[in-house]
Amino acid sequence: MPPKIISVHSFRGGTGKSNTTASLSALLAKKGYRVGVVDTDIQSPGIHVLFNLDESEMVHSLNDYLWGKCEISETAHDVSGHLNADIKGQIFLIPSSIQAGEIVRVLREGYDVSLLNDGFRDVLKTMNLDYLIVDTHPGLNEETLLSIAVSDVLILIMRPDQQDYQGTAVTVDIARKLDVPNLFLVINKMPKSFDLESVQEQAESNYHCRVAAILPHADEMMELASSDIFALRFPDHEITQELEALANLIES
Numbered sequence: 001m002p003p004k005i006i007s008v009h010s011f012r013g014g015t016g017k018s019n020t021t022a023s024l025s026a027l028l029a030k031k032g033y034r035v036g037v038v039d040t041d042i043q044s045p046g047i048h049v050l051f052n053l054d055e056s057e058m059v060h061s062l063n064d065y066l067w068g069k070c071e072i073s074e075t076a077h078d079v080s081g082h083l084n085a086d087i088k089g090q091i092f093l094i095p096s097s098i099q100a101g102e103i104v105r106v107l108r109e110g111y112d113v114s115l116l117n118d119g120f121r122d123v124l125k126t127m128n129l130d131y132l133i134v135d136t137h138p139g140l141n142e143e144t145l146l147s148i149a150v151s152d153v154l155i156l157i158m159r160p161d162q163q164d165y166q167g168t169a170v171t172v173d174i175a176r177k178l179d180v181p182n183l184f185l186v187i188n189k190m191p192k193s194f195d196l197e198s199v200q201e202q203a204e205s206n207y208h209c210r211v212a213a214i215l216p217h218a219d220e221m222m223e224l225a226s227s228d229i230f231a232l233r234f235p236d237h238e239i240t241q242e243l244e245a246l247a248n249l250i251e252s
C-alpha cells in the first residue's frame, strides 16, 4: 500500500489534536507499521511531551530542516523505545523546536512553506514510512493549509461546543475545495449527559461528512495530563476503542 499522509486538525485550540495524534500513531505502530509524527505547530509545539522526548534529546528539529540546516530525515527521532509498551512497528517523531529564539524567528521571518511538502515526501520515502501523521496548529495558517492540501486523510476534531461548530464548517469547506480524499470528523470531550446519536446526526447533516469517532470527556485523560500516550496507558478504555476503530478505518 502507498504511504498515507494524515493531518489532524481543529479550527479551535485545545480540542485534543496532540493527544489523538499520539494515540493514533501508537495504535498504528502496534499493528506493525512505521509511523512518522510531525509537529507543524511551530508556534506552540507540544506533542514531544507525550512521547517523552526531552529538549536535550532533540538533535535536530523541523525548524532546522526548514532553514536548510539539515535533511528532514535527520530530524526524525525514533521514540518507540520511550513508550514503555510492546510495539511491533516504529514511531519517528519530527519535533518543532521549543527554544524561544527559534519560535520567534519563524514568526518574524517565516519560511518557504513548500519545503514542508518536499519534506513530507522525502521523509516518507527515506524512512520507509507507512504513515505520516501531522499534528497541526489550530486555526488556518499556511502550514495548515499545505498539510490539508497534501493529506490523504484529514481528521477534523471538534468539541460539541457552539464555538467549534462554525469554525469546523469553514475548515470542512476548505478541505472540500482542496479535494482531500478522506475527511473524518472526530467529536471529542463529549459530556456524558449529551445524546450521542443526536450530536452525531447533527454533525453529519451539517458537514456532510462521516463522524468517525466520538470520544467521551474523561477524567483519566485529564489526570494523565499529557504525561503518556492514552491508548497505551488505557488499552481497554472507550476512547481507545473508538480510536482503534479510527485506526482500522485509516488502514482500510
Ligand SMILES: Nc1ncnc2c1ncn2[C@@H]1O[C@H](COP(=O)(O)OP(=O)(O)OP(=O)(O)O)[C@@H](O)[C@H]1O
Pocket (backbone or CB within 6 Å): 010, 012, 013, 014, 015, 016, 017, 018, 019, 020, 041, 046, 136, 137, 138, 188, 189, 190, 215, 216, 217, 218, 219, 221, 222, 225, 226, 239
Ligand atoms: N476526551 C478528553 N477528556 C478530557 N480531557 C481531554 C480529552 N481529550 C483531550 N483532553 C485534554 O485537553 C487538553 C488539550 O489536549 P491536546 O493538547 O491534545 O489538544 P490540542 O488540540 O493539541 O491543543 P492545541 O490546540 O493547544 O495544540 C489536554 O489537557 C488533554 O489532556
Ligand SMILES: [Mg+2]
Pocket (backbone or CB within 6 Å): 017, 018, 019, 041, 046, 047, 135, 136
Ligand atoms: Mg496540540
